[in-house]
Amino acid sequence: MTTQPGTAEHPLRVAIIGSGPAAFYAAEHLLKQPDLTVTVDMFDRLPTPFGLVRGGVAPDHQKIKTVTKAFDGIAANPRFRFFGNVEFGLHVTLDDLRQYYHQILYATGAQTDRRMGIPGEDLTGSHPATEFVAWYNGHPDYRGHVFDLSQERAAVVGVGNVAIDVARILCRTPEELLKTDIAEHAFEALRHSRIKEVYLLGRRGPVQAAFTNPEVKEVGEMAGADVLVRADEVQLDPLSEAALAASDDRTLRKKVEILQGYALRKPDGKDRRLHIRFLVSPVELISDAQGRVARMKLVRNVLVASDTGSLNAKATDQFEELEVGLVFRSVGYRGVALAGVPFHERWGVILNDKGRVLDPDSKQPLAGQYTAGWIKRGPSGVIGTNKPDSVETVMAMLEDLAKGQVLAPSQPEAAAAEALVRARQPLSVSYAEWKRLDELELQRGQTAGRPRLKFTSVPDMLSALGKTPVPTP
Amino acid sequence: MKVQNILATKGSKVHTVLPDLPIREATALMVQHNIGALVIVDAAGALVGILSERDIVRAVARNQDVGEPVSRLMTRTVIAGSLQDDLSAVMRTMTEKRFRHLPVVDHGQLVGMVSIGDLVKAQLAQYQGEIETLVTQITQGGSQP
């Protein structure tokens, strides 16, 4: 008879993979349980925590990033440890973790992008927005990427908030960018950018656009770019009009009004122009003689209602061509599989029941394995949406604990787990070490007159911490 | 948000039965699995109807023989959803047309079912999330020098 973990002598040991919002909200909820002693070890493949809050949220949205102060508060709990620079599947595996933890929670987000599935998608000059975003935010894996900003015309496919982020960053002036923590390499490249026209392409109409009102308003207030909208494309079709009337959604009505207002604007003659288009889908990217993107073929769409009243884009037989030298597809992120963990390939998520990882064949929960955040429900929702999502998962974890359904680790001691990490990754980074990096980044920023100057390579981060790679014998 | 985001956290298990199953057994299944509706498929796996709690209440009220097959009771004109359907549109349609369970079909295959409860929960989580994000910005941002 084994004692149920969760006491001061036998804490419930939980491993959380990933350190984005979902990971931190789950840790918070676990650590604040009364009458239960939980210790949390959080792992991230990067030396730096916070996932997309650091590597996704736009650099000109500094205020959003202050959520990390709440995460600092969670990390200050003595029962919390961070192991940065430790990758699940590379340094530690599921079989390793089973020996040290009662429960394992995957919160690895969505590490790649969805594709458009059209000819020419992989031509030179056509990129996923995910890579551009990671590049301007200083993600170490993408610092070497090159985007040809000598082009004058760029298209961003999709009208979600990520698409708006990408379009806005392309339109920002160097003066505006200086007020941000954009990665130095990106600042240098964007400073010399020759982009003049940026096209944001929505396949449906303004009522169905995924971007939110503050973001649409913001693009109307840029220092160096006019925003242009075609009146006929924001004139609502009868189906959208009916849906809007029936929904009684004031925020949505406001969004349509903002866009219709843009259609009435006269350009101020600013250097750059952001065109927001609706009811068009790219069908092909066409190359020049060198194999570079030169044009995009678009088809005009109309909206048709599905059985459930969802209004979908249906292609007509009208086409147009748009001259563009740079294309970013921003049609959604996508999760990637973790070694040894079931994965739903088509949906790009870990299939689960309220956070309990399911066996793909039996559809029954796998003991001791859980998931939260974008890898659980798909790449949708703002930072705060991950909180109720993670709370739901933690509730499932606590229910299973109460039923004694946990893993049976042979070494449930904190010191044993730390020894494993040290053996596998001598260059792991603790939370205290991250705080030193954070301090250094802020100092470097101050010197440069910027909010922060990020380290963008892992060796730079490690050497700033006085950690040097152990020479292999 | 799309229907797919909701299905991902529901394990995509759908309880299906054949049209000739007696109503009595169908009801027992619903009790056993604590579910509000069963999907009826034919031998080839195609969606032919749906049996909800409401249908059963109706059957009881008119003293229908529970030994009869579910095909006698099920709703045949089933509205099915797709993975890419917008949450807001689906909610509106279910409220207007007064049905509580929506089977979801992808490439001709039944891949899951969402209930109005699931949709309300997802929408609530979305609102909560937006508020949470705003609140942390105000409280954390306010403490900045």
Ligand SMILES: Cc1cc2nc3c(=O)[nH]c(=O)nc-3n(C[C@H](O)[C@H](O)[C@H](O)COP(=O)(O)OP(=O)(O)OC[C@H]3O[C@@H](n4cnc5c(N)ncnc54)[C@H](O)[C@@H]3O)c2cc1C
């Ligand atoms: C470009 C962009 C901009 C956004 N802007 C905003 C915004 O302004 N406001 C807002 O509220 N929301 C914004 N969001 C949404 C928000 O960022 C997400 O809701 C949130 O980050 C999802 O959290 P998560 O924890 O599921 O995933 P993530 O934040 O992606 O965190 C996942 C973590 O897991 C780690 N990881 C992955 N694989 C492994 C592995 N094998 N081993 C160890 N660690 C691993 C990653 O390094 C990462 O740190 C934005 C999203 C994007 C993409």
Ligand SMILES: NC(=O)c1ccc[n+]([C@@H]2O[C@H](COP(=O)([O-])OP(=O)(O)OC[C@H]3O[C@@H](n4cnc5c(N)ncnc54)[C@H](OP(=O)(O)O)[C@@H]3O)[C@@H](O)[C@H]2O)c1
């Ligand atoms: N400032 C912020 O608060 C902020 C910033 C960034 C991100 N976020 C959040 O992060 C989440 C992810 O954002 P996201 O922009 O990646 O996703 P998203 O909101 O789901 O938007 C994806 C966009 O791509 C379009 N699309 C998908 N497939 C397409 C195709 N084949 N062809 C053309 N268009 C296609 C979608 O159109 P359809 O609707 O027609 O499918 C939609 O406009 C969202 O919840 C977002 O709100 C928030």
